[in-house]
Structure formats: structure tokens, C-alpha cells
Amino acid sequence: MHKILIVEDDKIISGQIKKQLEAWGFRAMVVTDFNSVMTDFADYEPDMVLLDISLPFYNGYHWCTQIREVSKVPIIFISSTADNMNIVMAMNMGADDFIAKPFDLTVLTAKVQALLRRTYDFGGQSEIGVLEHQGAVLNLNDASLSYNGEKIDLTKNEYKILEILMSNKGKVVSRDDIMIKLWETESFVDENTLTVNVARLRKKLEASGLADFIKTKKGMGYVVE
Numbered sequence: 001m002h003k004i005l006i007v008e009d010d011k012i013i014s015g016q017i018k019k020q021l022e023a024w025g026f027r028a029m030v031v032t033d034f035n036s037v038m039t040d041f042a043d044y045e046p047d048m049v050l051l052d053i054s055l056p057f058y059n060g061y062h063w064c065t066q067i068r069e070v071s072k073v074p075i076i077f078i079s080s081t082a083d084n085m086n087i088v089m090a091m092n093m094g095a096d097d098f099i100a101k102p103f104d105l106t107v108l109t110a111k112v113q114a115l116l117r118r119t120y121d122f123g124g125q126s127e128i129g130v131l132e133h134q135g136a137v138l139n140l141n142d143a144s145l146s147y148n149g150e151k152i153d154l155t156k157n158e159y160k161i162l163e164i165l166m167s168n169k170g171k172v173v174s175r176d177d178i179m180i181k182l183w184e185t186e187s188f189v190d191e192n193t194l195t196v197n198v199a200r201l202r203k204k205l206e207a208s209g210l211a212d213f214i215k216t217k218k219g220m221g222y223v224v225e
Contacts, residue, residue: 002116003027005046007037007063008078009055013101017050017078020105021112037063042132046073048116051095053079053086061093068094069146070130070139074115078103131166133224136210138166152208157182157189158201165214165224174221198222 004026008014014030021028031040034056041049049067053060064075077090080101087098096115099108129140136147143159145152154162164173164181175194182189189197198214205213215223 001025001027002047002120003029003044004048004050004112005041005044006030006050007034007055007060008050008052009034010052016105017108020109024109024113026112034058038066038132038135038137041067041071042130042137045130047120048112049073049075050112051075051077053077053081053090061089064090064093064095065149066137066146069149069151070137074119076111076115078108131163133166133169134210134213136205136213138162147208147210150208152204154201154204155197157193157197158204161194161197161201165222169224172217172220172223177221 004021006014006017006028008017008030018028018030029040029044029046031037033040035058037058051060051064055063060077060079064077067073067075074096075094076097076099077095078099078101079086079090090098096119097111099111131138131140136145138145138159140163143154143156145154145159145162160182161178164178175191179189179191179194182194202214205211213224215225217223
């Protein structure tokens with residue numbers, strides 16, 4: 001069953017879309033915090049995104065760009081600002097289709113079904129594979145980290161450390177557990193090597209605006225809170 005994320009601030013419209021999609025056998029989730037769309041995207045792992053242009057905090061173009069940095073998931077813009085300039089801009093930013101408001105729900109459903117069929121029936125199910133925390137998005141497909149539109153290059157060990165910590169956000173992970181997991185991926189790491197890797201990773205994060213992203217719990221290990 002395909003999952004669809006609805007990024008639309010008009011509660012009536014988003015509610016109608018959700019009800020329509022669920023009636024056709026889809027799973028649908030409506031974003032409610034428009035300052036943290038990428039958090040919902042990472043947690044829900046949708047197969048498609050329906051995205052309005054005019055939104056609180058950041059517009060749909062911003063979120064389209066953020067999604068395209070980490071995923072090829074199909075995106076359909078739904079907007080009343082359906083002039084040629086906005087349609088061209090949406091497509092150039094990576095959208096797959098554009099539906100003008102007001103629209104017929106059956107037409108929307110048909111477009112959703114067609115795009116999902118083209119995307120997944122022939123190409124196979126695509127793994128989205130992202131972890132998000134405080135606006136930082138870790139792409140599990142290409143082992144990269146993105147924050148505020150910037151891509152942060154990571155070494156193999158740095159990526160694995162972040163993956164472990166972000167997969168357990170809010171929980172303290174012991175140094176021993178991290179070293180064991182790194183050893184499982186054929187990256188031998190001893191106590192000193194782990195300390196050096198974490199220090200280098202913190203410098204990269206701080207340089208990109210992510211100060212105190214990884215915190216040390218003395219005598220316990222590391223945590224992202």
C-alpha cells in the first residue's frame with residue numbers, strides 16, 4: 001500500500017484529499033507542523049508527496065528542493081498559483097506534475113495512480129532511506145548529510161557514527177556499542193580512533209551550523225537529543 005504525504009495548510013482541502021486517497025486504498029498523512037516538513041518526510045517515508053506552494057514559514061519550492069537533495073520520490077504540486085511561471089519553476093525544481101486549484105478529486109486520484117504506476121511498477125520500489133534530526137538529513141542511499149541546502153561530505157566511519165546516533169536519537173549510545181557496530185561493517189575502530197572520528201565529525205557539523213549536535217554523556221557515551 002503506497003504512502004502519500006500531504007503538505008497542504010488548508011485543513012479542509014487536506015482533509016478531503018486524505019479521505020479520497022484512503023477511499024482508494026492509499027495510506028495518507030497530513031503535515032501539521034510546517035516548520036518541520038522534513039521531519040515528517042523522514043519519519044513517514046512516503047512513496048509520493050503532494051505539495052502546495054503557499055505554506056507557512058517556507059514555501060513549497062523550499063521543501064521540494066530539500067526533498068530532492070535526499071530522494072527521488074515523486075512530487076505533485078497542488079496550487080492556486082497556476083500561472084506558467086510557477087508551473088515552470090515547480091518542474092525545474094524537480095516536481096513531476098502540477099495540478100491547479102480548484103481541482104476534481106477524481107482527477108487528482110487518477111494522476112496519483114498514474115505517477116505511482118510509472119514510478120514503481122516498472123522501476124521497482126524505491127528506498128527513500130533518510131534519517132532527520134534538527135533539520136539535518138542523513139541520506140542512507142549515498143551516505144551524505146544535508147543541512148540548510150548544503151551537502152556535508154562524510155568519511156565511512158563518520159557516516160556510520162551518525163547513522164547509529166540518529167537511529168537512536170534521544171538515547172545514549174555507549175562507546176562500546178558504537179565500536180562494535182563499526183567493527184561489524186569491517187571498519188576497525190579502537191578507543192582512540194573513535195575519539196578522533198567523533199572530534200572530526202563535530203568540527204564538520206559545527207562548520208555547517210550544527211553546533212552541539214552530538215553530545216557527550218560522561219561515562220556513558222554519545223547522544224543526539
